[in-house]
């Protein structure tokens with residue numbers, strides 16, 4: 700029997716477009732035959748934008764079936780929506796998710812989940828109260844690669860004992876096109892926007908290390924450079940965590956919005972690596988490659 704999940708899309712920006720395209724792809728393409736996803740509503744702050752989004756992205760057979768809304772709140776009240784996908788800037792995630800949860804909807808909320816831990820904890824509590832599903836859309840955590848990464852490190856122990864972890868991720872943002880990245884009011888800056896991506900690999904390596912027994916890090920220290928374009932947001936941030944039980948020190952660095960230091964496997968492969976050192980490379984561009992060099 701096929702379970703059908705009916706989706707409401709909140710906001711019509713860049714990632715909402717990509718999500719929508721994936722949502723309507725046939726699940727059989729990824730070997731799934733017992734679940735079907737259908738978009739039933741799109742909400743924007745302007746109904747014209749919602750309609751234009753549907754016109755541009757919904758396939759012919761769904762064009763008249765996907766309902767446009769001119770407020771996000773109206774979509775939360777639609778009884779045909781089972782799950783709401785929130786694709787607004789992070790500064791609005793808490794408010795949007797809270798309203799959707801209180802309307803009894805399941806929620807998939809874009810990363811970063813909220814601007815602080817208190818908001819995240821409150822959303823978690825409300826979702827429990829309402830007995831609905833709530834998740835942050837950190838897609839990289841759900842690639843088969845993540846599972847394989849954990850197995851290679853912690854079950855196969857392919858690189859032996861882990862002493863130090865370095866995670867580095869950079870993206871260059873255009874001050875006009877990616878304006879949300881340059882303002883604190885929209886939750887911009889390197890750490891808030893990109894930090895989750897490194898955290899995935901840090902947590903898989905350190906938090907899920909068998910010796911760590913799912914304990915939080917014992918030390919967390921961070922250094923931040925302000926953006927020269929708008930000092931309200933950070934240009935780059937480095938975070939050191941120490942995991943005493945597993946005896947690992949981890950350095951996470953993110954860079955953006957206006958400077959990007961991009962390191963990809965190609966250049967690492969060309970770097971001679973002494974036998975005693977091992978680098979595990981995750982290729983962010985494809986998410987398919989896990990190399991031990």
Ligand SMILES: NC(=O)C1=CN([C@@H]2O[C@H](COP(=O)(O)OP(=O)(O)OC[C@H]3O[C@@H](n4cnc5c(N)ncnc54)[C@H](OP(=O)(O)O)[C@@H]3O)[C@@H](O)[C@H]2O)C=CC1
Pocket residue numbers: 710711712713714715742743744745748749786787788789791809810811836837838879885892
């Ligand atoms: N998982 C992933 O790979 C990615 C996730 N993201 C995350 O998705 C979220 C949205 O990013 P992205 O789509 O790139 O952003 P965009 O700026 O392209 O779109 C954001 C949309 O949110 C709505 N919105 C509501 N309030 C505001 C506001 N105050 N200012 C601007 N827009 C607002 C608008 O839709 P409308 O006018 O229709 O209401 C707008 O189109 C962020 O949290 C980001 O971190 C982003 C890129 C990749």
Ligand SMILES: O=C1OC[C@@H](O)[C@H](O)[C@H]1O
Pocket residue numbers: 810870892
């Ligand atoms: O989540 C993200 O990952 C990739 C970036 O290009 C994007 O803007 C960011 O928000």
